[in-house]
Amino acid sequence: xxxxxxxxxxxxxxxxxxxxxxxxxxxxxxxxxxxxxxxxxxxxxxxxxxxxxxxxxxxxxxxxxxxxxxxxxxxxxxxxxxxxxxxxxxxxxxxxxxxxxxxxxxxxxxxxxxxxxxxxxxxxxxxxxxxxxxxxxxxxxxxxxxxxxxxxxxxxxxxxxxxxxxxxxxxxxxxxxxxxx
Amino acid sequence: xxxxxxxxxxxxxxxxxxxxxxxxxxxxxxxxxxxxxxxxxxxxxxxxxxxxxxxxxxxxxxxxxxxxxxxxxxxxxxxxxxxxxxxxxxxxxxxxxxxxxxxxxxxxxxxxxxxxxxxxxxxxxxxxxxxxxxxxxxxxxxxxxxxxxxxxxxxxxxxxxxxxxxxxxxxxxxxxxxxxx
Numbered sequence: 113x114x115x116x117x118x119x120x121x122x123x124x125x126x127x128x129x130x131x132x133x134x135x136x137x138x139x140x141x142x143x144x145x146x147x148x149x150x151x152x153x154x155x156x157x158x159x160x161x162x163x164x165x166x167x168x169x170x171x172x173x174x175x176x177x178x179x180x181x182x183x184x185x186x187x188x189x190x191x192x193x194x195x196x197x198x199x200x201x202x203x204x205x206x207x208x209x210x211x212x213x214x215x216x217x218x219x220x221x222x223x224x225x226x227x228x229x230x231x232x233x234x235x236x237x238x239x240x241x242x243x244x245x246x247x248x249x250x251x252x253x254x255x256x257x258x259x260x261x262x263x264x265x266x267x268x269x270x271x272x273x274x275x276x277x278x279x280x281x282x283x284x285x286x287x288x289x290x291x292x293x
Numbered sequence: 294x295x296x297x298x299x300x301x302x303x304x305x306x307x308x309x310x311x312x313x314x315x316x317x318x319x320x321x322x323x324x325x326x327x328x329x330x331x332x333x334x335x336x337x338x339x340x341x342x343x344x345x346x347x348x349x350x351x352x353x354x355x356x357x358x359x360x361x362x363x364x365x366x367x368x369x370x371x372x373x374x375x376x377x378x379x380x381x382x383x384x385x386x387x388x389x390x391x392x393x394x395x396x397x398x399x400x401x402x403x404x405x406x407x408x409x410x411x412x413x414x415x416x417x418x419x420x421x422x423x424x425x426x427x428x429x430x431x432x433x434x435x436x437x438x439x440x441x442x443x444x445x446x447x448x449x450x451x452x453x454x455x456x457x458x459x460x461x462x463x464x465x466x467x468x469x470x471x472x473x474x
Binding site: 133134135136137138141165166168170171172173199200201203205243244245246248267269270271 | 314315316317318319322346347349351352353354380381382384386424425426427429448450451452
C-alpha cells in the first residue's frame with residue numbers, strides 16, 4: 113500500500129504528463145486520478161496512473177499515464193460470465209511505450225522487467241509505440257508494457273473494464289486500488 | 294457528391310483542426326481522413342470529418358472534426374442482427390459542441406438547424422460540450438450535433454460502428470462516403 117503523500121504526488125505528476133500530452137480533463141476527473149501500485153508499493157517500477165472516461169457494460173475509454181520506465185505488469189483478461197474477455201486498443205499519445213505480447217522474443221528488448229520480478233515476465237515479443245501508433249490486443253492475450261525514459265501517455269479503447277477479473281503472472285499482485293488513510 | 298477538390302480541401306482543413314487539438318495521427322490515417330457529406334453536397338452546413346482509429350466487432354474509437362457550425366444530422370443507431378444498437382460517448386477535445394437529444398427542448402438553443410432542413414431536426418434538448426466534457430448516448434437515441442463558431446474536435450468511444458445501419462430523420466440523407474473520381 114502506498115502512502116497518502118506518495119499517492120498525492122503521483123496524481124500531481126500524472127496531471128503534468130496529461131498537460132504535456134495536450135489532454136484536457138475535468139476538475140472532477142483530475143481529483144479522481146487513479147494510482148495503481150498493484151499492491152507492491154514499488155510505484156516507480158510497477159504502477160500506472162489512470163483517468164477513466166467511461167466504463168459501461170459494453171465500452172470503456174481511459175487515459176493511462178506511465179512515468180519514466182514505469183511498468184504495467186504482465187496480465188491477461190480472461191472470459192467472464194460467458195462473455196469473451198476484455199479487448200483493448202492502446203494508442204500512444206505522447207512519449208514512447210514498449211508493449212510485450214506472445215511471439216518471437218525481441219533479441220535486445222528496450223523494456224526491462226522490474227528488478228527481482230524478472231521471472232513474472234514471460235512474453236517478450238516487442239511492439240514499440242510512439243505518438244500516433246496503436247496496437248489492438250484480443251481477449252486473454254498475456255501482455256505487459258513499460259514507458260521509455262521520458263514516460264508516456266496512452267489512450268485505451270476497450271470493452272468493459274473489470275479489473276478485478278484480470279489475471280496477473282506475478283502471484284504477489286493485487287489489482288485493487290488501495291491507499292493509506 | 295462533393296468534388297475531388299472539395300474533398301481534398303476538407304481533409305486538409307481537418308488536419309489543421311487535429312493539430313490545433315494536439316492530436317497526432319499517422320501518415321496513413323492522415324491520407325485516409327473520411328469526409329462525410331451525407332449525400333447532400335452541402336458540406337459547410339451538413340458534414341463531418343473522421344479519423345477511425347479502430348472498429349472491431351466490439352469496440353470503435355474515432356476522432357470527429359466539425360468545421361465552424363458544421364452539423365452531423367439527426368440520426369439514431371437501431372439494433373442490428375439481434376444486438377442492441379451502437380452506444381457512443383462523445384468527448385469534446387477542442388472547441389465547443391452543441392449536442393441535441395430527446396427531452397425538454399432548449400428555449401434558446403445555441404445550435405441552428407441547417408437551412409431548409411429544419412423539419413428534419415426533431416430533438417432539441419441541449420447539451421453543451423467544451424474541451425474535457427463528455428456525454429454518453431444509449432443505443433437508438435435520436436441525436437444530432439453542431440460545432441460552435443470555432444469548429445470542434447470530438448473523440449468518440451463506442452461499440453462497433455455500422456454506418457450503413459444508421460437511420461436518419463432526413464430521408465434525403467445517404468450515409469455512404471462518396472466522392473467524385
